[in-house]
Amino acid sequence: MQQTFLSLDARQRNNWREAFPNLVCGRLDDVSAATGLVWVLQPAGHGVEGLVKRLRLSLAGRLLVLLADEPSEDDAMAALAAGASGYCNGHAAPEVLQQVAMAVENGGIWVGQGLMQRLLASTARLLPAHKIADSSWRTSLTPREQEAAVFLARGASNKEIARQLDITERTVKAHVGAMLEKLHVGAMLEKLGARDRMQLSLIINGIEKQR
Amino acid sequence: MQQTFLSLDARQRNNWREAFPNLVCGRLDDVSAATGLVWVLQPAGHGVEGLVKRLRLSLAGRLLVLLADEPSEDDAMAALAAGASGYCNGHAAPEVLQQVAMAVENGGIWVGQGLMQRLLASTARLLPAHKIADSSWRTSLTPREQEAAVFLARGASNKEIARQLDITERTVKAHVGAMLEKLHVGAMLEKLGARDRMQLSLIINGIEKQR
């Protein structure tokens, strides 16, 4: 993925170029050529929230990482809340920048160690809460189907599920078929093909949305 | 799983019993008989943090949900930070209690809707950060294998992966086989049988650990 570094004066730093030899540098007031992952060097005296929001608008949803020469945890929080995918030191080592890019490109977010520890300390046990938001699949299934679903989501074979629930594989297949039906797996044309236990697992594990 | 409700006076409420007919009730000052999932009715005037910490110590790591008759978001945060797995209204409907138990027993945590929304608003984009911690699978795979892995983890068929990477299905199978090998899927005897893309998906999505 292309890395675009934006700053007031289109500067290019050694650590940036060392991390991404083919990077592109541009100016904050002209983001038309910005492609791929966009890194924004925070200008002094600018409110983080407004900056990030404005840029996200003009960048049309492209991934944005905020670079700060004087990192602050409050700014980090504001940037992330405004929609940035990452926040790190503008002078960070190349390896760190690469790590950030990797995480962000894979749908993750990145914040510095200090802030990460602070956030994780308060939210560490909240992370699995995501499962709750995505447990709506249960409302579509009968109790027995739910029992089978839990095993299936962990990768159990029909044979193993049958053993666990003391039923035949044939019945497991019936339950799986019901899940596929009720959770509308494979029903959308833009997601051709996949109508299998894998998609069920993704839904039950909260990685994909139920349709 | 056994549900144990602890309070100052070993009380038993209708909503509790309706949610869990076989519940056990006990007193806060004697947790020796507490088994399974432990629900603690918060006594008035008690600091949440100290209470939770003390109980977690005497409960030897058992799962603990704090019940509050006058729920407060600050108390919820404190309880969770102190290690509680859940925080909800002591008068909550039986269905809610069951939902809480289910979430907690499945490794999740539970907080009320208001706090959840507040936390999710500030942490929503932090949730995928969990992926960073579990991306060690990448270090075991070649770049090309990693590319295939990402598609596989999202449920793509070999045929679809082949199309995306402009290779044949045969090569996709080779990459999948390499993943299974390098990530040691199916190698442990206590997890008999499962040596397939499903297990790979669980590992890559951070749901199972790489062995």
Added chain:
DNA sequence: CCGCCTACTGTACTGAAGTACGATAGGCGG
């Protein structure tokens, strides 16, 4: 009583996945 839902089950079939037998080709380091 009837219809619907849930839970369970058999037989038969097709297709995808995984594995085993290979193979070629290029790059890199000793």
Added chain:
DNA sequence: CCGCCTATCGTACTTCAGTACAGTAGGCGG
């Protein structure tokens, strides 16, 4: 040069998953 690694690929086979044709039985509500 050789060995190893990576990326790619063919043929053949077995097994599991998913689907289609059914079916029985019990509970519940209109």
